[in-house]
Amino acid sequence: MTKVSEIEVVDDIDQTLMHQYAQGDHSAFEQLYLKHKGPLYRYFVRQIGDKTLAEDLYQETWGRVIKAATSYQSQAKFTTWLYRIAHNLLVDHVRALKPVDNFSELFTEEQDSDGLLPSDKHSPYADAEEQLKASLLKRCIVLLPQVQKEAFLLNIEMGFTAAVIAEIAGVGLEATKSRIRYANQALRECVSEKWQEQNDER
Amino acid sequence: MKDNLNTESVDSQLHTWYRLQATEQPSEQLDDKVIAQAKAAIANHNKDNVVKPRADFWRQYRWPISSAASVMLVVTLLLVNPEIHDELLSDDAAMPQSAPLLMQQDEPAMMRSAGQSEQSGNADLSVDMPVIVESTSGPNAKQASMANGVDDHHRSATIEMMKSDDPVLAENNSQNKAIISDLQAVNHLSQLVSSQQWSEAIILSQKMAEERPQLNHVQHPQHLQWSKLLKAIAQHK
Incomplete structure (x- = not known):
């Protein structure tokens, strides 16, 4: 099914x-x-x-x-x-x-989102690393623009399609797809940057 | 464009990270509040929807039954009182002036029932009284006042009225004719004959012959009675 x-x-x-x-x-x-x-x-x-x-x-x-x-x-x-x-x-x-949109100012549509750090799931620190990245993601979600945040949460929490999210939010399908796509890209970027910052601090 | 989770969904890494942190739950107090609210709403709804006892037959069909009863009552009254029926069907029944006519005609009817057979002839003559009472204004006022007097005066007034060429009185007569049916007229004549008031019967029969030629038609319901009365009157001319 x-x-x-x-x-x-x-x-x-x-x-x-x-x-x-x-x-x-x-x-x-x-x-x-x-x-x-x-x-x-x-x-x-x-x-x-x-x-x-x-x-x-x-x-x-x-x-x-x-x-x-x-x-x-x-x-x-x-x-x-x-x-x-x-x-x-x-x-x-x-x-x-008017939520704080600092993060949205840093992110534009043209930005490349392939900035994820490779994770080593076989290392003994893999679980701790995942937990850390999960907490980083949580902080990054807060920084998302409101509309992207809502689209992302509805998508990841409930598994709603873009069409359903568009119906809930009362916006067009294409706009909803863009919101989800930008949110994913922005979150990957954000987690990657913060992870890098933490590694640099160490 | 393809619209499904494959194209627009979050990637698996984000999903994994999200699930690790998606642990927030409402407090038990909040849960209890919501559940209690739901229970209260249902309880109130059930309270509002009090089951009403099923209405019995009479209550359920009260409007059709009452309507049918009213119709039955009116039909019964019309059957019992055919005079009212005739008056209701006549053209003048709808006119406002018919109301006093009806009221005035009821009075002699009551007198007739009280006065018994001795005065039946006079009482029957008074069926024509409304015409005279109606004409209490104008030149016929005197005649009208006579109508309320002694029987002899009453009879003569009636006969005079029949003979009168006065246009106002003629108009009243035409109204009277419209109100009094053939049946009533024949009955009136029949009562004059039975009480052997031949002079009046002759005058009335002549008047009826002029004004009600339809009585001579064989198919008329009163034709037979009318013929018999004419024969009886002819023997006493």
Whole structure:
């Protein structure tokens, strides 16, 4: 089974759970919540520096899901619907804050992104190196422009295609593809640079 | 353009690094809040959707039943009181002036039921009273006031009215004719004959013969009765 069809099956299950919840089965909601709480929480936490605000928006998203449960229609996939609510809340609350885009100023479309350092997975320090690079990635994600960050997180967390992300964010397909591509390139660059800086310090 | 994860997805290294750090989870308190919110929402929804007892037959079909009952009542009233039926069907029934006519005609009807057979002739004559009462304004006011008097005056007024060439009275007469059906007229004549008031019966029969030629048609429902009455009147001329 391909990843796309896996997502479709999961969405069918989600829709079923949502309908069960709407009919009064709150255990269905618990299942739904447990399945999506981590990715949705990280969607907010990774995009917003303020953890309290991120948690408020996270709770508000679920609040809206609960409120709309009785009138929920299976026209859109549950995950698409869920993240569209989250996206709209994020836009409403965060757009005015204008996140720091220092990293985006350093990155342009023409830049070559083949700057990754080779990793030696067979060395005894491989796991530690991976952990270090993972933490560097986390710091680099924070530096991404908001729109790229959102596209990257939706892509990597939920495995959403560019088309689905475009639907959630309400932008064109090509623009979404560019955002994902630039985000990947920028993150590779960023991790590589920071890794190099750390090696130089040693 | 191909739109799938192969072309636009994050590369495997980024994915691996991301997964190593993607460990943030909402706190248990936050989980509890959301779950409690969900439970409360469902509880409220269930409370709002109180199951209503199924409406019984009469309550369920109350509008059709009440409509049918109203129609039945009106039809029954019309069947029991054919006079009302005739008046309702007549052209003048829709006119506002017909209301006092109906009201005035009810009065002698009540008198007739109370007065029994002795005064039945007079009471029946009073069927024509509305015409006279209607004409209480203008030159016929005097005649109208006479209509409320003693029986003899009443009869003579009726006969005078029949003979009158006054245009206003003639107009009232035409209204009266429109209201009084052939059946009523024949019944009236029949009662004059049965009470042996021959002079009045002769006048009325002549008047009816002029104004209601349709009674001479064989197919008319009152033709037989009309013929018998004419024969009876002819024997006493």
